[in-house]
Amino acid sequence: MAHKAKNHSSPSSPEPASLQVEDVSANSNGPKTAEILIDDDQDDLFAEATEEVSLDSPEREPILSDGPSPAITPVTPTALISNRIEPKVIGVPSMFERSLDEVEEEAGGDLFDINISVSDPEKVGDGMNAYMAYKVTTKTSLTIFNQSEFSVKRRFSDFLGLHSKLASKYMHIGYIVPPAPEKSIVGMTKVKVGKEDLSSTEFVEKRRSALERYLMRTVKHPTLIQDPDVIQFLESSELPRAVSTQALSGAGILRMVNKAADAVNKMTIKMNESDAWFEEKQQQFENLDQQLRKLHASVEALVCHRKELSVNTASFARSAAMLGNSEDHTALSRALSQLAEVEEKIDQLHQEQAYADFYLFSELLGDYVRLITAVKGVFDQRMKTWSKWQDAQVMLQKKREAEAKLHLANKPDKLQQAKDEIKEEIEEWEGKVQQGERDFEQISKTIRKEVGRFEKERVKDFKVVIIKYLESLVHTQQQLIKYWEAFLPEAKAIA
């Protein structure tokens, strides 16, 4: 296929191609090297990818665009999926490593100065074909971008498409790719059908907030922020429609990862863990997962009860007002009406607090539960890499044994041909074994780095959000004091 003719890509997606070119000139990292490494196996690679994914039972989302029909955008540099292609050039990871350091340097200098906001949800279209478009605004001083401030419009499937690309490129080599927000057929249907009620507004807000957090986590990653797909997502005004997102949703990817994990377990791999660090960390993440889930459940209960409290307070306020009206003693009647007003304000407070409980505390925990699943997935990828290496070793051994047998055999004419063949095969498998070992070492190294980074981020993230949450609680108490102090003289005025 015409993948080498990348720069004159299909008429339906001119921008990405030109962007690609610009990227290449702007920095000397990834994309350029990618250009060199593209080879003909690319098609097979993608065919493989789509096949694998479609084995999952995807949630069908109607595909509406007139966009390009290729399943995955042709712009993605593919070389990073190193172990799927038989690489003709060794050392893609190490080249990549260099670029990582470079970005981190820049990042250190700029304090990773980038901020993304997702805003202005706008309904586009009507009925079941409708969708929500979100405005994605980036403010940054990083030089990998063309401008310092810019916006684009994106829909939910675009986000899923981005995630699927990143996941397919980076997860199997050990990078923790932040998971995309979950799909929700029920929630989205309500919005499409035009139910302008509270629950659909809340749903859109919940999604908007989740998308914003997702992008921020993605761009905070020093490797991911450089990825041309990420840059294109943020900058390019037109994005080729991510068509296979029904299969490649966040949940779909996670399912893929989990399936891989299950497969790994079923293979009864008894991995000789030479590195205690990995064992320890896996156990830690397992515990953390459990505790976070429990905490998340407790906070969800809190949100629920706080909402109930708000509703019951409002109901009491109304009742108190009626009582005040019925009261024939003038001063007491006034005081009861005032009480009703206070309780009404307090009900608002409770509602606001419930929002804070949810958007700050509960969603943080939910995000981390999903992130940890991604972390666990990465550990499983390492095991898969290890097992592939082991398999190669086993194969090599078999070939060597076969060779030895040939040498002992006594059929001179067929022998030479067979010997040559076997020799070729042995060379091939030796190469695979070496590659397998390198891959394993690389992924182990990457994971160590990623986990270190993850833990630092986690601490920062929690601290920032928890402080914000506590400040919301402080605010609620301050307001309570205000309201009751205003009511007190009214109560004292009853005579």
Next chain:
Amino acid sequence: MSSSFLPLSEEMFQARSVSVDLNNDASLLIDIPDALCERDKVKFTVHTKTTLGTFQKPEFSVSRQHEDFIWLHDTLVETEEYAGLIIPPAPPKPDFESPREKMHKLGEGEASMTKEEYAKMKQELEAEYLAVFKKTVQVHEIFLQRLSSHPVFSKDRNFQIFLEYDQDLSVRRKNAKEMFGGFFKNMVKTADEVLISGTKEVDEFFDQEKTFLLDYFSKIKDATSKAEKMTRSHKNVADDYIHVSATLNSLSAEDSTPLKHLEKLADLFEKLRKVEGRVASDQELKLTELLRYYMRDIQAAKDLLYRRARALADYENANKALDKARLKSKDVAQAQQHQQQCLQKFDTLSESGKKELTSFKGRRVLAFRKNLIEMAELEIKHAKSNMALLQGCVELLKSN
């Protein structure tokens, strides 16, 4: 809950008085200094201090059960002479159903919690038991104090027996049931509203009172149930803080990475939930209990109106009977006498009823004032504690 003697603390003394103007008269002072909880039965120690000569001793105590209070109330209701008075509402039966149910559920869910979490929930439930207990003591005490501070009831013979008789009252109770059979009480229960609203009211005062009381009763009943729901939600939030705190504790214990602030956060939530728990229980005592009590009191006022309406109906019937007798020229004198009696009864009822209802309003307004002020003050106090706790934690986290 097994038997336990619960000396009532200073706090409890302050927490009392949903009603006011009680126990002011030094000639007869009544209180319930302690109570015993034996399985389902609560035994109250009723302590009396008096300067009145009608009692045998100046100071004495007896042990009484809830049923004894009900007996006393019923005898008062059945007493014709008291028809023109608002009989203080009977204290409701001690109800430990809610905390007991929660304790049961807690037992079932024990496996899913950490030891600490379970201990804290249990502690919380025991506090709830205690709160129910305190409430029931309060409401029984107020009943007696209403009687002791009333010029007529304080002299009631059965009331004296209740206070003084140092033996078990259960024998007397059984006799009383046989005697009265709860006749009047049952009558009052049926269709009182219909009768009250049905009769034409000539007297302006009673007309207004009738309209007011009927409407007010339904409003206060609604307010009481809404306040109950609100308080329960508050308790649920406080309980959730326990779970959050417990899980944060487990997290910080297991986490080797420097998430030390999780420990502080766990501690914070533990302290917060105590304050929230107090907010809920104070709201219950000052608001919900207040509404609940006056709902019952207004029912008692309505009962008075009912009795008066009955007396009026009796009088009207007597009038009709007199007219009939005059027509037939038979038993006129008898009919006339009966008519006079009914009229007198009705007039006495109206007179004392007016007095009672007026003083009732005064009492009610004062009680509301007192409790609303106290509730507002407590809310402010608790919100300030919460704020101090929260701000302290935020400072700590920011400084790290």
